Amino acid sequence: MRIFVEAATGLPMILVTAAVTAVVCFWLLVAVGVVAPDSFDADADLDAWGMGGVPVAVAVSMLTVLAWVFGVGATALLVALAPPGTAAWALRLAVAVGAPFVAWRLTCRFLRPLRRRFPDKRRPSRPTTHEHLA
Secondary structure: OOOHHHHOOOOOOOOHHHHHHHHHHHHHHOOOOOOOOOOOOOOOOOHHHOOOOOOOOOOOOOOHHHHHHHHHHHHHHHHHOOOOOOHHHHHHHHHHHHHHHHHHHHHHHHHHHHHHHHHOOOOOOOOOOHHHHH
């Protein structure tokens, strides 16, 4: 347990741990009805990142949690197996930089089946009256 806590709260993974804390707080606010889960959809478009078709909060939350899981897991392995020193810290930094890229690829893959559950609200199913008159 000590290794896990050290991995999650040590530099540089403490930054991702703080992001996961923000994600958990956001979803708790959603659960009690203070915030809507699609409250960020007007602010960001994730289509270019391959994560479109679901609410932004869902995509970013999944990305953040997966980056944390991979980052903390790999960092815990490094803490347990690598001797302390500059090389170990450089490997921990590389893990912190690489974990979001791995998480991004998996997030894109995991979100693909969820797109059917979130219909696109931006495109109307029928033409508007202005399009009929043109």
